[in-house]
Amino acid sequence: MPEPGLELEAELAIGAFSLDVRLSVAPGETVVLVGPSGAGKSTCLDVIAGLRRPGSGRVACRGEVWCDTSRGLHLPPEKRRVGLVFQDYALFPHLSVLANVAYGPSSRGLGAQDARRKARQWIERLGLADAKGRPVSGLSGGQRQRVALARALAAQPRVLLLDEPFGSLDVTTRGAVRSELRAFLLECDLPTLLVSHDPVDALALGDRIAVLEAGRLSQVGTRDELLSRPRTPFVAELAGVNLYRAELAPGRGLKEARVGALSFQVLGDDAQGPSFVVFAPAEVSLSEAQLPGSARNSFPGRVVSVLPLPDRLRVVLDVGVLIAADVTREAAGTLGLASGRSLWASVKATAIRVYA
Amino acid sequence: MTREGGQHGEPLPRGLWLASAPLALFIGVPLLALLFVVSPADLARHLTSRMVLGALWLTLKTTLIATSLVVLVGTPLAFVLARGSFRGRELLDTIVDLPITIPPVVAGVALLLAFGRRGLIGRQLEAFGIAIPFTSVAVVMAQVFIASPFFVKAARAGMEAVDARLEAAARTLGAGRWRVFWTITVPLARPALLSGVVLAWARALSEFGATIMFAGNLPGRTQTLTLAVMSALEGDLESAVAVSVLSLGLAVMALLGAKWLAGQWRMPVA
Numbered sequence: 217m218p219e220p221g222l223e224l225e226a227e228l229a230i231g232a233f234s235l236d237v238r239l240s241v242a243p244g245e246t247v248v249l250v251g252p253s254g255a256g257k258s259t260c261l262d263v264i265a266g267l268r269r270p271g272s273g274r275v276a277c278r279g280e281v282w283c284d285t286s287r288g289l290h291l292p293p294e295k296r297r298v299g300l301v302f303q304d305y306a307l308f309p310h311l312s313v314l315a316n317v318a319y320g321p322s323s324r325g326l327g328a329q330d331a332r333r334k335a336r337q338w339i340e341r342l343g344l345a346d347a348k349g350r351p352v353s354g355l356s357g358g359q360r361q362r363v364a365l366a367r368a369l370a371a372q373p374r375v376l377l378l379d380e381p382f383g384s385l386d387v388t389t390r391g392a393v394r395s396e397l398r399a400f401l402l403e404c405d406l407p408t409l410l411v412s413h414d415p416v417d418a419l420a421l422g423d424r425i426a427v428l429e430a431g432r433l434s435q436v437g438t439r440d441e442l443l444s445r446p447r448t449p450f451v452a453e454l455a456g457v458n459l460y461r462a463e464l465a466p467g468r469g470l471k472e473a474r475v476g477a478l479s480f481q482v483l484g485d486d487a488q489g490p491s492f493v494v495f496a497p498a499e500v501s502l503s504e505a506q507l508p509g510s511a512r513n514s515f516p517g518r519v520v521s522v523l524p525l526p527d528r529l530r531v532v533l534d535v536g537v538l539i540a541a542d543v544t545r546e547a548a549g550t551l552g553l554a555s556g557r558s559l560w561a562s563v564k565a566t567a568i569r570v571y572a
Numbered sequence: 573m574t575r576e577g578g579q580h581g582e583p584l585p586r587g588l589w590l591a592s593a594p595l596a597l598f599i600g601v602p603l604l605a606l607l608f609v610v611s612p613a614d615l616a617r618h619l620t621s622r623m624v625l626g627a628l629w630l631t632l633k634t635t636l637i638a639t640s641l642v643v644l645v646g647t648p649l650a651f652v653l654a655r656g657s658f659r660g661r662e663l664l665d666t667i668v669d670l671p672i673t674i675p676p677v678v679a680g681v682a683l684l685l686a687f688g689r690r691g692l693i694g695r696q697l698e699a700f701g702i703a704i705p706f707t708s709v710a711v712v713m714a715q716v717f718i719a720s721p722f723f724v725k726a727a728r729a730g731m732e733a734v735d736a737r738l739e740a741a742a743r744t745l746g747a748g749r750w751r752v753f754w755t756i757t758v759p760l761a762r763p764a765l766l767s768g769v770v771l772a773w774a775r776a777l778s779e780f781g782a783t784i785m786f787a788g789n790l791p792g793r794t795q796t797l798t799l800a801v802m803s804a805l806e807g808d809l810e811s812a813v814a815v816s817v818l819s820l821g822l823a824v825m826a827l828l829g830a831k832w833l834a835g836q837w838r839m840p841v842a
Contacts, residue, residue, distance in 0.1 A: 294743050294747055294748050319747070319755075323745050
């Protein structure tokens with residue numbers, strides 16, 4: 217039996233809203249809890265952290281039971297080892313960066329000296345050494361996020377919970393902070409539950425994606441699973457975003473991004489190395505043969521599935537990776553779409569966005 | 573903001589300055605009048621009289637004890653009002669605020685009816701040989717009764733302004749409620765708490781009506797500065813003025829102290 221990670225079962229009602237979820241996260245795994253606002257994502261984190269008591273349910277982490285309503289057990293937040301990074305970070309405004317990070321260790325009973333030593337280690341590990349003695353009010357968004365992460369981790373949590381960790385960052389720093397966090401999560405062996413409303417976060421960071429709609433988990437799985445068999449229109453929309461990890465060639469302008477065995481032509485700035493390429497399913501056109509034309513990227517593949525969406529068809533094509541393409545019913549009729557049919561998928565280089 | 577400028581740098585109309593003058597003068601002139609009646613030498617002589625020194629000592633002693641008690645019992649109440657959600661919160665809030673709006677004399681009568689010899693609670697205390705009315709304890713109780721809302725209101729507002737998520741964050745980091753209160757809530761609410769302390773102290777200093785009803789006007793035991801002013805008026809105007817000047821001085825100190833504290837502890841802008 218694999219080592220248990222985080223296990224969550226919770227039912228609760230707040231006014232007319234009701235939440236009913238069952239979810240587990242393995243050690244070292246990152247699950248992204250994604251859904252429209254008001255779906256109850258943050259409430260799930262509150263239940264795990266002990267900030268909200270479920271009507272009925274159970275929370276356990278690495279075999280340690282934190283909440284079990286059937287036994288009347290509900291540990292207070294300070295008795296659970298939860299590293300919760302709040303939306304907007306909730307840094308203590310009256311304390312320095314160092315004191316913020318040392319707060320956890322000293323609350324857990326370490327002496328002031330040891331707590332500071334521990335805090336310094338995390339501050340250095342997350343590249344905040346220059347900001348150590350500063351008050352948190354003067355920090356940039358990216359730095360605040362790292363302080364929040366350092367503060368959560370210095371308290372030696374057994375599970376990491378991140379609530380919209382990029383929500384308050386502007387678009388330009390978002391990408392960089394996201395790839396920083398991804399690098400960190402890859403080497404960290406904590407079960408991690410990350411809440412986001414952004415499909416790109418979900419696809420870029422999640423080993424698995426849990427989709428929460430109106431208090432219910434509509435689907436949990438990898439991107440490929442959600443893409444091939446979406447159970448709700450929201451899941452189809454979310455998983456339809458074509459996002460792939462890529463290795464970006466150096467240089468500016470038109471250049472190569474390798475995704476597995478495939479090679480995409482993309483437009484990029486100075487960024488190079490590990491990155492993401494993203495394009496919408498509506499940007500993908502399908503044809504029976506390779507088209508001579510302006511599309512720089514054409515790949516032959518086989519149709520995996522054809523799903524009717526309200527106003528169009530979602531075609532999933534296996535070209536080495538799964539690509540989603542949205543086409544009209546009329547086009548589908550002309551192409552004679554069916555599972556197993558061989559087709560070419562084409563995307564213009566200008567339609568592909570590249571994230572660091 | 574300069575004296576001439578409005579908040580956006582545009583000068584305020586002259587008519588507005590004129591309209592704001594009457595109240596400032598109405599308050600300022602009588603207070604100034606206090607200062608010109610008695611010469612500094614006479615002032616010093618009156619202020620070192622036995623009656624005044626006794627009243628001053630009693631006032632400082634009782635108001636400091638009363639203020640400490642207000643903080644001690646007012647802080648938990650303010651926290652409950654700031655963070656609790658329960659039925660009857662509005663009612664509790666109203667009860668706590670009442671001493672501000674009821675006439676102090678009425679408060680004194682109420683205290684007598686509760687703690688007097690025939691009172692609701694006083695009757696029980698009598699059995700143990702404890703009599704509260706007309707003692708220094710009664711002075712303190714009257715001050716606590718009248719001054720507590722000033723602290724509770726300020727402390728409650730200050731605690732409400734502390735982002736509850738900061739407290740939640742502290743708890744997830746392993747801090748129990750008590751530690752969170754002392755390391756997060758209190759430091760962040762400190763300006764409000766301190767100004768509440770000073771306001772409550774200032775109100776206790778000026779307390780008169782409830783004290784005279786519940787504690788009487790006994791020199792050395794229950795005669796505070798405000799009561800001494802009234803006793804002095806019966807004989808010697810100069811002496812009454814001298815005590816008034818002393819009270820005015822304490823009040824000015826309290827207000828300046830409150831302002832200074834608020835400035836000292838201003839939180840960094842988040």
